[in-house]
Amino acid sequence: MRTEYILVAVAVSAVITFGLRAFPFALFGGSRKMPETIVKLGKVLPATIMAVLIVYCVKDSLDNVIGTGIPKLIAVLTVAGSYKWKHNTFVSIAVGTLMYMVLLRIF
Amino acid sequence: MKQGKQHTWQTAFMKSIPILCSYLFVGMAYGMTMENAGFHWYYSLLISITVYTGAFQFVLITLLSSGASILTIALTALLMNSRQSFYALTFLDEFKRMGKKKLYMIHTMTDETYAVNCSLDEKESDRHGVMFGVAILSKSYWVIAAVIGGMLGQLIPFDLTGIDFCMTALFVIIFVDQWEQASSHVLAIVGVITSVVCLLIVGAQYFLLPSLILASGILIIWNRRQEAA
Incomplete structure (x- = not known):
């Protein structure tokens, strides 16, 4: 080439x-x-963009619902649940990721 | 002063750990894929330093291998990366106040660094220092991982498949944080609905941009309504 x-x-x-x-x-x-509209848009965008990015991260699982979809769904719920409970970023990331890696190998 | 600097870097490193997990794994996968396609590590190094955008770099491998025209490559870059224009909107003012670092901050704005910057404490004593630290560290993880992946990818003894989930986990955590702080859940719900609708209509490859445009339009109207009310 x-x-x-x-x-x-x-x-x-x-x-x-x-x-x-x-x-x-x-x-x-x-x-x-900057126009006021844009300043305000910039302030409210993060919440929306996080939602869009989460959908982006799980979208590939639609092709393989059992193999990766279910593990991903369980792991996402684990992260959300454990974070709402303890509010510890590292614990939630570690537990969620480990859970996903283990589930990937089981399913 | 010295202690302040150390604190800044420590904070930046702690904040960048989810990016570290994700970039090391995905970056190495990139380096290996490049190597398999016949592009040696120095191409991974060059592209990771200059282009620095995860998903598009993977697509670029296919484009280069198939000898796609420069116009095709340009259009694909435009379509795949235009979502990042939206990220600048949140940090316009802050980056402007960062002086010489502004250009570097703009160049290093990815999905992941945007998420981490959004999660930083408003009251953090050296907020801009931490942002700059996260930017430098994240880019280093990506570049180093890509080169290592290219040079010794086949030698790694463990199967790390799935470790990149830590980035999804971070997005979920920031989402929960924003959900709890928000006086209204409209913003988050708008994001979920528009992206799912666009995903179903446009398909997985290109749904990000239409989602963001549609969501921004809805948010602008929503902001105006709030003012009028």
Whole structure:
């Protein structure tokens, strides 16, 4: 494969990815004041984005409900439940992840 | 001063542990996949440093192997990564106040660092220092894992399949936190419903962007209603 082709492809990918991450700064950057609508949107987005990301993480399990879907569902509920109970981030992540890894091998 | 710095790095490291679990595993998987496709570790190194975005880097392997046109690669990058434009909206003001570090913070904004930044305490004494620390550590995990995966992937004796679940676990925890703090659960419910609807309509590969656009539209209208009420 031509090295030149790979390098151009990588450069294009890098520029586009950075551009997308920086785009809102270019739009609302500098000394210009951000519109109130955008400020408020930015504040309420995290709760929504977390929900979207959780769906993103479990979506692949739809193809294999028994093999990975059920283990993932049980592990997610374990994390949510244990966190609501003890509010300890590390314990919940460790217990949930271990549970998922074990269940993957059982199912 | 010295002690303050140490505290900042310690906090940043503790906060980055879920990212460490996820990036080490996924990054090594990336390095191995690259190697299998005939791209040696220095390509993994180059791409991980310059592009730095998990899912798209995997797709890029397929694109490069099949000799896809530069235009196809550009469009795929645009479609897959546009969700990250939304992440900037939450941190516009904070990054602006970070001076020279701003560009680095923008470049290192991924799904995972966004989640961790959202989980930081507002009252944290050196909030910006911790964010910068998380950014540097996370990128290092990813780059190092990709190179190791490429160089000695086949030599790892244990089966670590499933360890990347720790990132899902972190998303769930932040979700629960926000759920408990929120005066209204509308935000979280909007996220769940729009993403499930878009997933069913658009399919798994491209549902993120439509979900975020739809959810943002609903949230803007909801914000206006709140003001009017």
